[in-house]
Amino acid sequence: MRVRNKPWAEPLIEAHPEMIITEPAKFKGNWQKRFKKVQPIRIEIGMGKGHFIIEMALKYPEINFIGIEIQRSVAAIALKKALPQTLPNLQLVLADGADLNEYFDNGEIDRVYLNFSDPWPKTRHEKRRLTYKTFLQVYRTILVEHGVIELKTDNQRLFEYSLLSMNNFGIIFDGVYLDLHHSDEALENVETEYEHKFSEKGQRIYKLKGHF
């Protein structure tokens, strides 16, 4: 997602170190201290404008959530949205999702959400897809035993690729939805901004849920 540079972004991020973290490696192994209660931590890699992770944090107070976003202007929008909610179970991180094992200790995370990740359609960019085996390896490391991974996308090719890649890695599938919004899983579904826009146009949303 590309957004225009926002002059208010940087001061807002700097003014809220209690809510948004720019050096996540400092908290490796100590993430529970950032939350009010010690409870399972779930992360979203690429939270975008934060709609999903904020709504999840509101819906599941018994879980701690971390939203990670690499783009400052985008993360700032999420921060702006999150601040009035004063959620004790939400933290935002402004950092590259590719370096997760620098930010989180082995087994520190309970679940990983990959929502509408960049599909990187060209074969030569396969290694950049967030379901490429090197990423799966990192998720396995930072996740608890039998930790869960949830993927949503509207991109058919990325979904086909992810089914293959995750199966080949040995991930055990718990749910496959080829048309999420017309499935039983729709009831519990929390949408991202992007998802809302695309599903309104009648586009299919795919979901895969599995565990290591």
Next chain:
Amino acid sequence: MRVRNKPWAEPLIEAHPEMIITEPAKFKGNWQKRFKKVQPIRIEIGMGKGHFIIEMALKYPEINFIGIEIQRSVAAIALKKALPQTLPNLQLVLADGADLNEYFDNGEIDRVYLNFSDPWPKTRHEKRRLTYKTFLQVYRTILVEHGVIELKTDNQRLFEYSLLSMNNFGIIFDGVYLDLHHSDEALENVETEYEHKFSEKGQRIYKLKGHF
């Protein structure tokens, strides 16, 4: 597939024991003797009117094919179509695909094709779906080591179910196609009668290829 009873079906089947087998258990372990050449054997469970298996036998003379169908009238149509081709690498079987391990020895089969199987949509009929674990167990037994299974369907729910069931069974995916007719795999694809009819209406065809 339901078809009207055909009075010519029974005499035709009886007249061609060289082409269609009604007691397949008699050939268990000795299927290669039914073919001109000893070469890998692939079976289609539920061949219907036989379009797929006949075209495959024509296209791949270096492979032996067996088409299995439980309905006499339907198998007779396949037989009628197959006879003029005099294919040395094709055999038809009139029998229940559920009893495969009574017909084939361990490791006798190289590949299993499941084309547009009955989706059995009701949960209480799950055990009848041809990708239910008890069927997968049978395929594993009759297949060679790392034997391949190929599934095609237009039924979204059956495909979702099969992705789950086959993954959970430990089958390694080699290809997932969520819109077969608009994929690279379309080039090599041999259609069934049913598939042709449905894809012409613009319906998506799903394909999964994997190995044990």
